[in-house]
Amino acid sequence: MLFNSLSFVLFLIIVLTLYYSKLFKWTGKKRMLLLSSYIFYGMWNPPLVILLWISTIVDWTAGKRLAVEDNQKKRKMWLLLSMFVNLGFLAFFKYGDFLLENFVVVMNSIGIDFQAKPMDIILPMGISFYTFQTMSYTIDMYKRKIEPARTFLDFALYVTFFPQLVAGPIVRAKDLITQFYEEKKATTNQFIWGLFLLTIGLFQKVVMADTLLAGTSDAVFGSSKLLHGVDAWVGTIAFSGQIFFDFAGYSTCAIGIALMLGIILPDNFRYPYASLGFSDLWKRWHISLSSWLKDYLYIPLGGNRHGITRMYVALMLTMLIGGLWHGAAWTFMVWGGLHGTYLILERLQRKYLPFKITKWNGIFLAFITFSCVNITWVFFRAREFETAWNMIKSMFYMQTDGVKILDTFTIIKVTTVIAIMFLCHWVMRNTSMKDVSLKTSPYVLGVVWAIMTFLIIIAQGSGEQFIYFQF
């Protein structure tokens, strides 16, 4: 079910009515939320709910055993079981065809004539999100960082909680399961603020991403022609804006919906396009994934504890795997590799060419960071290397006879939207929406809210899927 759909509006109204009715006690409400979450997921493809159940049962069992088991060998076995099941799901459903394709290429390259039919496996929606979330529970249990969930119901709801089930934020057990222990009820202000966040999220998705930017990026990246530099840049920045509004929009909706139920979810984006460098970017972009990768991959790989070379290797591996997490294609690996390279170069710059960031050079630095990020998006968005390379050539004017496919208004529209987005991120980088709204007149805020709602209504949207659902 998509947040930007009529069925979700109906679903949410029913869930909220039942949640705030006196029909159920807290346990009953949690059961209702769990059932609703399965319906939310099953409305897409009912049989794939079974994967959620398997993941839930395996990690619940592993967590329970890890809580009481002292034998280190057995503890490791339970951890490995959890990882085997979750990563096995990912390997089969998400990377099955990719692995097969590459196996065929390797076989053929060594002279063995081997052909394989693609398995055409359906990718279960949000599998990368919920497997990472459940794994974090088992790993934290293994490290004895957290207490086990009190009941199976609490754990199952943690794995399946519908607002963040299919596209995050990837919430840690300590931040969410404990909230299910006591009855939760949003205050009036929390409920209204949650509704406001839901509106902002839908505005970002329906109006900004789908209406204003998606068409341009689709036209540019879908073109088989060699494009003029302006078109390539505009298409790239359009995608840059589209993916931010799409994904941040989803996270904002998720946070808002959870808040309407009295549940607090962590921020997933903090104005990332005003980042001052790449370390800063990863503290602001998809925070729940980058912190997951840091805690469960980068640090176990050695982090910065074993010298500079090992740190760079750990950094690069983390970013490459982070790239692959987004999709089963080499282009995503290149995207991760570029970010890994940026992070290494930034550390070298800090060591050998340090300089102080002031309010004068800050925005310039943010712009440079944003521009470098845009180059990585080319590999993220392009389906094939040929498209990506053509785009890069066009963007750096190595293609002088490129085709102009965008009209003047589209170019002005996209550059204006992206410029406003960049400036908003810059202005907001050290504050939050909540702080700004506290300083704003309630009437002005109401007008802003109405404008966003009205634009959502007239944009209508066609129930476009969120980009991150495919990851």
Next chain:
Amino acid sequence: MKLKQTLTVAIIITLIATISWEAYWRSQGLYPTLNDEKALWAMARANVEKADKDDVVILGSSRAYFDIQVEQWEKSTGKTPIQLSSTGSSPLPTFHDIVNNTNFNGTAIVGVTPGLLFSTTYPKAFPWERPQSKVDFYHDRTYAQRLNYLLSIPLQKNLVLMSADEEEWNDDIDLKALLKRVNWGARDTMPPPPPFYNFGDVSIPRNMSMMPRTVTDTAFAKSIIDVWHFFGKGAPPPDKDATTEFFMKDVEKFKAKGGNLILVRPPSSGGVRMGEKMGLPRERFWDSLVKVANVKSYHFEDYDQFKDLVCPEESHLSLNDANFFTAELIKTMKADGALAN
């Protein structure tokens, strides 16, 4: 935080703005109609699964869609046909789907618009990709998508502002369409395509009828004619051999299942007809297909009651003429034994 005031202001302004928006577009002559979208097509396609020997499925492009009136058919035969024709589409992908993925062995009427049926079998080509995307949507649609569509029907039927058609007409009034209309000049020398306005209203169960404006407003009709001429000039050469070969494989399978296939060539007129005569002459295309298919077939030029029908925008019949065409076609088919009495 005084969020209650904020919410109250937001609700009041949103209501005022939305009602004003709706009233404004109604004052401009717009009225609520269903959008012709793949979810509606999928609903009709689902009916094929339970169709029997007595049922009729209509396949084709926009001519079969506009010219064979579902409601008139129902009046004349007592049975509602399943209308699966699609605008700008070759009928081949849909026929292929029905022959290969269903047990249907009733009557299939394939509308032949030569420029589309003989166009291509290339999956990425426009006339193929459009119907194939509908077929794929039908097979892949989720329960959420089905529910979304059911919920959207009463809204579409009652609100003008629900006008975001998949066709992306130039007179749609959703935000994307409004922005698309802003023209600050092109950057290359290629002439832009002429504006393409919606000229048909669809209703459940997929009955498409020409808007009265297309008949009464000649300037409007001319704008549609310009589009046909634009597409006609830019169309790649037909691929008769590949399309015929593809179609015939399915025809044989359908016949083997006991299905009754009927070919119908609906009318066209004016410049469009002239263009068809030059680029897709009857002898080379229609006659050749009829010969290899060896099924009942009806070309409008062969019947006195049809040959003088005039299409207001050169390619489709007005509602009145379409009702006449449908009723007469049924009579002719029954007399001919193509349809059971």
